[in-house]
Amino acid sequence: MNTRKQNERLDRMSEALFGAPENIELVDAVEDLKTVGIEPEELCSRMYERLCVEAQAYRMRRENVPPLLKKALESLRPNTAPPRTQMELDRRASSTVSQILDAVKARFILPSNTLSGLTLSTAFRNKELEKSTKDQQIIDRLENELLSDLENEEKEDAD
């Protein structure tokens, strides 16, 4: 069997056992990296540094930096690097404020399982349906008093 065919067979077997490489979930990739002691953020920082060197080589040769290389550099630019434009500074500031707000808000949000355990006190629930006859008599008396006061005031005004 030639090498190409053999590799194709191995690829089919690997795909059947572990799935297609392009379908690796990010969470699994991160776990794999951490298993062997690679910190994902540090990996990206090292990549950024290598891309900087590549871009510099283009500039030294007075050639245009390939657009994909520029794009990758922008994506990987670490937050610790100084902002290059006012827009970038604003965006970062806004993002930082949002993160702080989210962190503060998160401290006041009760977990859903705690809420589900809560029950409302029945002491005041459906209070209006529990009006006693005595309550109704008091309300009626106050209503009559109020009406008679109004009538008296009207008479006084007319005089």
Add this chain to the structure above:
Amino acid sequence: MANLLDEAEARELIQKLTAFALRAFAMYGMFGRGAVMPGIGKSPEDFASDVFIGYVTGKIRIKALPYLYKALLNDIRDKLGSSAQKTTDHYTVNAETDEDGERTKSLDGFSSERMPVVDCLCEESYKERIRACAAGDPHFQEMAIAVLDLEMTKPAEIAEFLGITTEEFHVRKRKFGRWLVKHGLKMVPS
């Protein structure tokens, strides 16, 4: 040329490429923290970085994302093949001794007596390594039997053989992928 950086964020792509390089290394018996290819001296991270740089600088032209992983795997295989010629052993020269009477002098440049690196690429040794990795877990052992011995490759037929749904089989594949890297570490003497 496809612009993969629109489909996948650069950060994510690098992490996934490096994780795949780790798995590819493990498939070829190169496990452990700081594993480097013998005779080449490159780590999985080096291979992944090279392919990523090749892509963003236009040296590697591909139509879609799967080809980038293919390019990475081919690079690892090619280098593994050429590393076979660069791996040598030291032979002690018994006749000569140094000033302290110790026989420390050696000859260099002889082909290694260990299993030739190129043999790592053959199907049988690949199967052996996967079986050894799967040995610690009955679920993965079953998968290895289905794929390596019964030569099943379609997810539906493997799932049926295992008596699980295709969704469950998908989850099991993910776990096996992670196991390969994790368990590989245990196979390396510390």
